[in-house]
Amino acid sequence: MSNVQNDSSKSLxxxxxxxxxxxxxxxxxxxxxxLPNEYELxxxxxxxxxxxxxxxxxxxxxxxxxxxRGAGTFISQKCGISDDPLGLTFVxxxxxxxxDLLEIRFMIEPQIASIAALxxxxxxxxxxxxxxxxxEELILKNEPHMDKDIEFHRAIASSSQNIVxxxxxxxxxxxxxxxxxxxxxxxRQETIDTHREILNAIIDRDAxxxxxxxxxxxxxxxxxxxxxxxxxxx
Numbered sequence: 001m002s003n004v005q006n007d008s009s010k011s012l013x014x015x016x017x018x019x020x021x022x023x024x025x026x027x028x029x030x031x032x033x034x035l036p037n038e039y040e041l042x043x044x045x046x047x048x049x050x051x052x053x054x055x056x057x058x059x060x061x062x063x064x065x066x067x068x069r070g071a072g073t074f075i076s077q078k079c080g081i082s083d084d085p086l087g088l089t090f091v092x093x094x095x096x097x098x099x100d101l102l103e104i105r106f107m108i109e110p111q112i113a114s115i116a117a118l119x120x121x122x123x124x125x126x127x128x129x130x131x132x133x134x135x136e137e138l139i140l141k142n143e144p145h146m147d148k149d150i151e152f153h154r155a156i157a158s159s160s161q162n163i164v165x166x167x168x169x170x171x172x173x174x175x176x177x178x179x180x181x182x183x184x185x186x187x188r189q190e191t192i193d194t195h196r197e198i199l200n201a202i203i204d205r206d207a208x209x210x211x212x213x214x215x216x217x218x219x220x221x222x223x224x225x226x227x228x229x230x231x232x233x234x
Contacts, residue, residue, distance in 0.1 A: 012047060013054030019045045020055055021064070024075060025092055035065070035073045064089070098178045098225050105172055106218055109153070112169065113198055113214035114207040115160040124159035125203055131155055132199045136192045145191075150176050152195060156214075159202070179221055182228055190220045 138145035201209035
């Protein structure tokens with residue numbers, strides 16, 4: 001489930017970084033394990049050694065890898081803590097991870113939307129409206145909308161005026177990326193409709209409606225993930 005797709009917006013180093021992460025997952029390598037040397041990685045990933053060096057430098061800065069002088073490159077003891085504090089990058093079963101993340105979102109996001117309906121400022125609402133429109137436009141153009149989708153949910157969390165949820169929700173919402181990966185970005189119209197319902201409820205200062213609209217949004221996601229699992233007989 002950790003397919004690495006070439007993206008014209010990504011550098012060769014970024015793509016190689018993703019491929020190295022996939023290599024770690026697929027081979028069940030653990031914290032402290034040594035990676036193949038630069039030459040071997042370049043051959044395995046069919047890229048140049050300079051690209052491998054760029055990828056390793058990036059993964060080292062993210063605390064996924066560490067370089068031990070004279071010994072080689074190893075999976076870091078603090079693997080991914082800088083941008084993956086929950087350690088989810090290396091969970092192999094992405095279907096279970098998607099469902100588990102969604103379960104956490106069920107616990108917190110409807111309530112966050114409810115609070116946002118009461119506390120969002122005009123500036124917050126304007127920002128959420130812009131993002132909602134941008135997500136809809138991208139979906140209708142059949143263009144990637146994941147980043148804006150995540151940003152929309154982050155804006156809702158931010159408008160709750162709770163500094164903990166502002167930091168927590170972006171982590172939990174890594175499930176959006178996983179969901180889009182395993183479902184091939186389905187639920188296009190449902191996303192448009194439920195995002196709009198959430199936004200309108202917040203604009204109307206209707207906490208109950210915001211709660212229920214977010215709940216419905218997550219229900220659609222869960223139903224779709226379970227259908228994908230059934231279709232793949234996992």
